[in-house]
Amino acid sequence: xxxxxxxxxxxxxxxxxxxxxxxxxxxxxxxxxxxxxxxxxxxxxxxxxxxxxxxxxxxxxxxxxxxxxxxxxxxxxxxxxxxxxxxxxxxxxxxxxxxxxxxxxxxxxxxxxxxxxxxxxxxxxxxxxxxxxxxxxxxxxxxxxxxxxxxxxxxxxxxxxxxxxxxxxxxxxxxxxxxxxxxxxxxxxxxxxxxxxxxxxxxxxxxxxxxxxxxxxxxxxxxxxxxxxxxxxxxxxxxxxxxxxxxxxxxxxxxxxxxxxxxxxxxxx
Amino acid sequence: xxxxxxxxxxxxxxxxxxxxxxxxxxxxxxxxxxxxxxxxxxxxxxxxxxxxxxxxxxxxxxxxxxxxxxxxxxxxxxxxxxxxxxxxxxxxxxxxxxxxxxxxxxxxxxxxxxxxxxxxxxxxxxxxxxxxxxxxxxxxxxxxxxxxxxxxxxxxxxxxxxxxxxxxxxxxxx
Numbered sequence: 455x456x457x458x459x460x461x462x463x464x465x466x467x468x469x470x471x472x473x474x475x476x477x478x479x480x481x482x483x484x485x486x487x488x489x490x491x492x493x494x495x496x497x498x499x500x501x502x503x504x505x506x507x508x509x510x511x512x513x514x515x516x517x518x519x520x521x522x523x524x525x526x527x528x529x530x531x532x533x534x535x536x537x538x539x540x541x542x543x544x545x546x547x548x549x550x551x552x553x554x555x556x557x558x559x560x561x562x563x564x565x566x567x568x569x570x571x572x573x574x575x576x577x578x579x580x581x582x583x584x585x586x587x588x589x590x591x592x593x594x595x596x597x598x599x600x601x602x603x604x605x606x607x608x609x610x611x612x613x614x615x616x617x618x619x620x621x622x623x624x625x626x627x628x629x630x631x632x633x634x635x636x637x638x639x640x641x642x643x644x645x646x647x648x649x650x651x652x653x654x655x656x657x658x659x660x661x662x663x664x665x666x667x668x669x670x671x672x673x674x675x676x677x678x679x680x681x682x683x684x685x686x687x688x689x690x691x692x693x694x695x696x697x698x699x700x701x702x703x704x705x706x707x708x709x710x711x712x713x714x715x716x717x718x719x720x721x722x723x
Numbered sequence: 724x725x726x727x728x729x730x731x732x733x734x735x736x737x738x739x740x741x742x743x744x745x746x747x748x749x750x751x752x753x754x755x756x757x758x759x760x761x762x763x764x765x766x767x768x769x770x771x772x773x774x775x776x777x778x779x780x781x782x783x784x785x786x787x788x789x790x791x792x793x794x795x796x797x798x799x800x801x802x803x804x805x806x807x808x809x810x811x812x813x814x815x816x817x818x819x820x821x822x823x824x825x826x827x828x829x830x831x832x833x834x835x836x837x838x839x840x841x842x843x844x845x846x847x848x849x850x851x852x853x854x855x856x857x858x859x860x861x862x863x864x865x866x867x868x869x870x871x872x873x874x875x876x877x878x879x880x881x882x883x884x885x886x887x888x889x890x891x892x893x894x895x896x897x
Contacts, residue, residue, distance in 0.1 A: 455787050455883070473787045515862075523788040524882075525862045527890045 456544045457523045460537040460553075461606075468516065468541060469529035478542040479549035479584045484596060488720065492614035492652055493701070495718035496598060504595040504613075507588060512607035517548070517588060535576065539606050542584075546591045549584035552605045557581070616647035617654070625650050628657075630669060631696070632684040646690055649697040657700055672699035675713065728781055729888060733837040735778060736845035738771045739809070740832065743816040744825050775847040782894050785886040790860065790893075792881035797859035798874045801867065804855065805844035853894075870895035 458478055459468040482501075488494055490502040507513050521543050529537075537558070542549040551557070560576045586597040586606055597603040604611040617625065622639040625631075642650070660668060669680070676695040679686045687693050698704065703716045751763040812832065819825045844855065848869060856868045872880050872895065885893040 455789060457789075470788075519861055520791045520794050522790045522794045522860060522862075524790040524866055524885065524893060525794075525860055525864050528887065 456542060457521070457526075459526055459541040459543065460529055460534070461539045461541070462529070462533045463536045463538050465533070468526055469533060470523055470526040471529050471534070471540070473523065477544055478580060479544070479551070479587075480582070481547060481587070482583055484587075487596065490597075490600070490613055491720075492600075492648065493719045501587075501596040501598055502600075504597075504610075506593055507595040508593050512610050517590065537578070539585075540578070540580075546589065548588040548590065550586040550588075550606045551581055552585050552602055553578060614648055615651050616644055617650035621654065622647055622650055625654060626687075630665070630684050632681070632686050634686045634688045637687055637689065637693075641690065642693065643690060646693050646697065649694070653697050653700045668700060668702070671702070672696070672704070675699065675704035725785060725887075725889075728778075728785065730837065731774070731781070732778060732845065732888065733833060735771055735774050735847065737812070737829065737833045737836050738774070739846075740812045740816045740829055741825070742767045742771065743813050744819060747817055772847055772850065775845060775851065779851065782886045782888075783896060785888070788882075788885040788887050788893060790858070790866075790882045790885060792878050794861045795858050795877045795881075796861055797857075798877055799857040799859075800874075801844075801855040801857050802849065805846050808844065809846060865891070867892045868895065869893070870897075872897075 455473055455475065456478055457473050458471040460471050461468055483499065484501060486497075486499055487501045487503045488496070490504055494502075496502065504510065508518060523543075537553045539553055540551045542551075557579050558576060559579065562571050562573045563575075563577065564571050583598075585599070585602045586595065588595050595603075595607075600611055600614055619639060622642050626633060626639055626642075657665075669683075669685075672678075672685075672695075673680050676692075676699055678692045678695055685692070685696055687696065698715060701719075703719065704713070705716065706713050745767050746764050749760060750767075751760055752766060755763045755766070815828055815832075816825065819828055848855070852871050853869050854871070854873065856870065856874055857865055858868050858874075859865050868874075868882075868885075869892070870882070874880055882893070882895050882897070884896050886896055887893055
């Protein structure tokens with residue numbers, strides 16, 4: 455028996471929606487998965503994984519205990535209109551789907567086998583693929599988009615957080631950077647803030663010689679002026695190139711000498 | 724569906740008040756007037772039993788729930804909990820002398836049985852081999868369980884095909 459539960463806004467416990475013999479979500483092919491890394495972008499069929507999910511802070515008692523539908527209160531019509539996500543418990547797999555305005559349909563509709571207009575009867579449609587899947591047996595969480603997963607597992611976006619104002623400020627004041635044209639931390643947008651958070655560890659891992667080497671390497675690729683041992687940053691674009699450079703995202707192909715940026719990287723063993 | 728079924732169950736569990744009143748007043752069915760009053764009484768008693776039997780047929784159409792054996796932390800037999808309530812009902816119906824009073828008293832008891840939602844005790848379930856238990860789950864939720872199983876030790880028995888009467892009352896249909 456499969457159970458569909460729903461999270462209602464501003465209420466902690468999940469509510470029971472229905473039980474059915476059918477599979478609400480089908481398990482997709484999970485062969486091609488990558489451990490979550492903010493520097494890696496996924497292909498169409500790929501999933502990010504988070505192993506040992508039960509050890510993470512996002513894992514609540516709901517996942518740790520055996521599932522018992524008895525513990526969940528039947529949802530009322532009133533609460534059903536305030537659902538934020540669905541959770542389908544199918545044996546040891548938990549499927550999640552975030553409810554957004556494209557899935558909760560408040561417009562008029564009619565069923566194809568019963569041709570009469572239904573008004574004021576909102577319906578929820580179910581996607582083919584879940585937004586996140588928790589495999590309890592292997593203790594692995596699968597997801598495709600961190601921001602969507604964050605609507606379900608609050609705080610999981612810390613895996614790829616933005617640098618705070620202080621961190622951004624500190625980074626911009628590094629001795630190898632010089633701000634030009636009033637460019638300051640307030641001008642740094644979310645994508646670069648996220649990159650800064652990632653780059654800080656990498657940068658701290660370099661010794662003086664490595665830092666000199668990396669700056670030389672960067673000059674070979676980026677157009678940002680390097681004056682008096684510092685890059686002169688005027689725009690977000692400059693900053694992005696610096697951040698890519700520190701991560702050594704620039705490379706030249708062996709044949710053809712084509713210069714490239716890797717917008718997604720996977721570390722190979 | 725669920726709402727109607729709960730109305731029906733509340734009716735079954737309180738209808739014995741009417742039966743006791745009818746017997747006390749020595750009422751008979753018109754068609755059975757020439758027979759001993761025991762025949763009419765038998766019919767009076769058979770009505771709630773039949774209704775209870777019908778309720779088992781309907782229950783299969785309610786939505787299913789489950790409770791695993793490991794999740795039960797406490798078992799408390801509730802078979803006898805209905806007794807004080809029922810004695811109360813019986814004394815009331817024995818004390819009522821006219822039909823209008825009975826109707827009002829029955830309605831009040833019926834409405835509150837329905838609204839209280841925790842008291843779907845129908846002792847007639849015992850005739851069908853069911854037992855009543857209060858079960859506590861690992862989430863510290865206490866549910867009222869109507870089952871044919873003999874529960875003794877927490878962790879021995881789980882339930883895979885429960886039917887939900889309300890959020891705290893379940894019937895086991897295994």
